[in-house]
Amino acid sequence: MLSNTLPQESQAVSRIRVSDISHRYGERLALNHLSFDVRPAEIFGLLGPNGGGKTTLFRLLSTLLPLQSGNATIAGLDLATQAREIRTLIGVTFQSPSLDGKLTVWENLKHQAHLYGISGGQLRERIAAVLQHLGLTDRKQDLAESLSGGLKRRVEIAKGLLHSPQVLLLDEPSTGLDPGARHDLWKYLKQLQREQGVTILITTHLMEEAEHCDRLGILHQGELISLGTPDELRASVGGDCLTIQAEHPETLLRQITENFGVTPQQVNHSLRLEHPRGHEFLKALIDAFPEQVTSVSLGKPTLEDVFIHETGHQFWQAEEVE
Amino acid sequence: MNQPVAVTPATPFVLPILSLAQREVVRFARQRTRVIGALIQPILFWILFGAGLRGSFKAPDWATAGMTYQEYFFPGVAVMILMFTAIFSTISIIEDRKEGFLQGVLVSPVPRSSIVLGKLLGGTILAVLQAVLFLLLGPLLKIVGLAPDFDTGVTLAGFIPLLLFLFLLGFSLTALGYLIAWPMESTQGFHAIMSVFLMPMWLLSGSFFPAGDSGWLSWIIRANPLTYGVTGLRRLLSAGPALPSAPGNPSLVVCLTVTAAVCIIYVSIAIWMTRQRATRNAR
Numbered sequence: 392m393l394s395n396t397l398p399q400e401s402q403a404v405s406r407i408r409v410s411d412i413s414h415r416y417g418e419r420l421a422l423n424h425l426s427f428d429v430r431p432a433e434i435f436g437l438l439g440p441n442g443g444g445k446t447t448l449f450r451l452l453s454t455l456l457p458l459q460s461g462n463a464t465i466a467g468l469d470l471a472t473q474a475r476e477i478r479t480l481i482g483v484t485f486q487s488p489s490l491d492g493k494l495t496v497w498e499n500l501k502h503q504a505h506l507y508g509i510s511g512g513q514l515r516e517r518i519a520a521v522l523q524h525l526g527l528t529d530r531k532q533d534l535a536e537s538l539s540g541g542l543k544r545r546v547e548i549a550k551g552l553l554h555s556p557q558v559l560l561l562d563e564p565s566t567g568l569d570p571g572a573r574h575d576l577w578k579y580l581k582q583l584q585r586e587q588g589v590t591i592l593i594t595t596h597l598m599e600e601a602e603h604c605d606r607l608g609i610l611h612q613g614e615l616i617s618l619g620t621p622d623e624l625r626a627s628v629g630g631d632c633l634t635i636q637a638e639h640p641e642t643l644l645r646q647i648t649e650n651f652g653v654t655p656q657q658v659n660h661s662l663r664l665e666h667p668r669g670h671e672f673l674k675a676l677i678d679a680f681p682e683q684v685t686s687v688s689l690g691k692p693t694l695e696d697v698f699i700h701e702t703g704h705q706f707w708q709a710e711e712v713e
Numbered sequence: 714m715n716q717p718v719a720v721t722p723a724t725p726f727v728l729p730i731l732s733l734a735q736r737e738v739v740r741f742a743r744q745r746t747r748v749i750g751a752l753i754q755p756i757l758f759w760i761l762f763g764a765g766l767r768g769s770f771k772a773p774d775w776a777t778a779g780m781t782y783q784e785y786f787f788p789g790v791a792v793m794i795l796m797f798t799a800i801f802s803t804i805s806i807i808e809d810r811k812e813g814f815l816q817g818v819l820v821s822p823v824p825r826s827s828i829v830l831g832k833l834l835g836g837t838i839l840a841v842l843q844a845v846l847f848l849l850l851g852p853l854l855k856i857v858g859l860a861p862d863f864d865t866g867v868t869l870a871g872f873i874p875l876l877l878f879l880f881l882l883g884f885s886l887t888a889l890g891y892l893i894a895w896p897m898e899s900t901q902g903f904h905a906i907m908s909v910f911l912m913p914m915w916l917l918s919g920s921f922f923p924a925g926d927s928g929w930l931s932w933i934i935r936a937n938p939l940t941y942g943v944t945g946l947r948r949l950l951s952a953g954p955a956l957p958s959a960p961g962n963p964s965l966v967v968c969l970t971v972t973a974a975v976c977i978i979y980v981s982i983a984i985w986m987t988r989q990r991a992t993r994n995a996r
Contacts, residue, residue, distance in 0.1 A: 416992065453820045454819075455820055455990065455994060457990040457991075475824075478820060478821055478822035479822040483817075483820045485816060485817070487816075488812065488813045489814055489817035490812075491736065491740070491809075491812070492812065493739075493740045494736065494740070498736075501732075502732050502735075502736055505729055505731075505732035506725075506732070506822075508728060510728060
C-alpha cells in the first residue's frame with residue numbers, strides 16, 4: 392500500500408522536480424548541480440541575468456535538450472523516459488520566435504492545435520478563446536511576419552496556451568511587451584493559476600516581474616544562489632540597504648572599515664552596505680566623512696540587493712561578464 | 714475558457730502529418746519565385762539541350778526507332794523537376810530551425826515519425842504536381858516548334874500507375890533531401906551538396922545520356938538508385954510495346970523494387986535522426 396501512495400504524495404508536493412541537474416556545452420558548464428521543486432498551482436520564477444543558465448534549464452524541461460546528468464520529473468513523469476507524455480501536459484513559450492512568418496496568426500494557431508490533436512469545433516473554440524484573451528482577435532488574418540515584436544510575442548504565448556496545458560513553461564514571456572500588455576499577461580497568468588490550478592514556471596531578468604511570482608529561484612552562473620518567496624529573499628538581506636557614492640571609493644571603504652568595524656561591498660564606483668538600523672548608521676557616516684561622501688541612498692532591500700548580496704556584483708554587470 | 718478542455722488522450726498521428734503537409738503547400742504557393750524556378754529551369758534545359766544535342770545523340774540499342782534526343786531526355790527532365798522541387802522543399806527544414814518553427818513542433822507530443830512524414834508528404838505533393846504539369850504540357854511545345862512530335866504514351870488508363878510511381882519516386886527524393894538537410898546548419902552547405910552530389914547523381918542516372926557500354930561509367934549508372942527511378946518512369950511513359958530489358962535499362966519490376974526499397978531506407982534513417990534530442994534544434 393505504501394508504495395502505491397508514495398508517488399502520488401510526492402506529486403502533490405511538487406509539480407516540477409529538478410534534482411541535481413548539470414549541463415555542459417562542450418567545456419562550458421551552463422548548469423551546476425541544480426535542484427528545486429515547483430509546487431502545484433504555483434507561479435515559480437527563475438530570476439537571473441542572461442547567460443545565467445535559465446534558458447538551458449528551460450530547454451531541458453521543455454524536452455528539447457537531452458539530460459546529461461541528474462534527473463527531473465514533471466507531474467510525476469520522468470523527463471528522460473516519458474518525454475511524450477510530458478509534452479501533452481506542458482505548454483511552452485520560447486524566448487526565441489517559433490512562428491511561421493509566411494502564415495497568418497490564425498493559421499499558425501491552427502497548425503499548433505493540430506499538433507496537439509485538437510480539430511474541428513474544439514479548434515475554433517480554443518483559438519477564439521486565446522485570441523480574445525491576448526487581444527489578438529482583430530489580427531487573426533494578418534501574416535505573422537507583418538506583426539510588431541510585441542504582437543508576435545502575444546501570438547507565441549497564445550500558441551503555448553492553446554491546448555489548456557496543466558504546466559506552463561514561459562521563457563522571458565514579456566520581452567518586447569509594452570507595460571500595458573505585460574500587466575494583462577500577468578493578470579491572465581494569475582487567473583489561470585487561480586481558476587484552473589495551472590502550474591507556471593517563468594524565467595525573467597526583470598526585477599519587477601519577479602515580484603509577481605509566488606516563489607523565486609535566483610540563478611547565477613548555473614547555480615541556484617537563493618530560493619524563497621520575494622519577501623523571504625528580501626528579509627535574508629537583513630535591515631536596510633545603503634548605497635554610498637564617493638569620489639575615492641577605495642579610500643572610503645578602508646576608512647569605514649577602520650571606524651565602524653563593518654566592511655561594505657564595492658560595486659563599481661559605489662559602496663554597498665547592509666545595516667539593521669540604516670538611518671542611525673547614515674547619520675554617523677555623514678558626521679564622520681562629510682567631505683568624502685558625495686551622496687547616500689537608504690532603502691529597504693530590493694531583489695536587486697538580494698542579487699548583489701549573494702554575488703557581489705550588479706545584475707546588468709553579470710550579464711556583460713557572461 | 715474557465716472550463717479546462719480535455720486533450721485527446723491518444724497521441725494524434727495522421728492529423729499532424731496532414732497539417733504539416735498542408736503548411737508546406739501553402740508556404741510554397743505564397744512564394745511565387747519558387748514555383749517558377751523549379752519548373753522553368755528544367756523546361757529550358759529540355760528545349761536547349763534537345764536542340765543542341767539533336768545531331769550528336771546516338772540512341773541506345775533498346776530504343777524505339779527514330780527516337781530523338783528530346784524524346785529520350787523527356788523522363789529525365791521530369792525526374793529533374795521532381796528532384797529540384799523535392800529538395801528545395803526540404804531546405805525549409807533549415808529555415809524552420811533558424812526561424813524557430815521547428816522547436817515548437819519538437820516540444821509537441823507529435824510522434825517524430827509524423828513530423829518526418831508530414832514534411833515529406835508536403836514536398837512530394839509539390840514535386841508530383843510540377844512533374845505532372847511538365848509531362849502534360851511539355852509535349853505541347855511542338856506547336857511552337859520547340860519540341861519534336863512524339864507520343865508520350867500518357868493515356869487515361871496509364872495515368873494512375875504513372876501518378877503512383879511519380880509519388881513513390883518523389884517521396885524517395887524528398888526523403889533524401891531531408892537526410893541531407895536535417896544535420897545542416899546553413900542553406901549554403903545544402904547548395905554545396907546539391908552541386909557535388911545531387912546534380913552528378915541525376916546526370917549519372919540515365920536521365921541525360923544512356924549508359925550504353927561506356928565501361929566504368931555504365932557501372933556507376935547501374936549502381937545509382939536513381940537510374941531505377943528514371944527507367945521506371947521511362948517505361949511507364951513509352952507508347953506501344955514495352956521496351957526490352959537490357960543492361961542499363963532494367964525491367965519495371967526491378968525499377969519498382971529498387972525505388973521502393975531505397976525509399977524505405979531513406980525514410981527510416983530520417984525518422985531515426987529526428988528522434989535524437991540535440992542542442993542545435995534549440996534556438
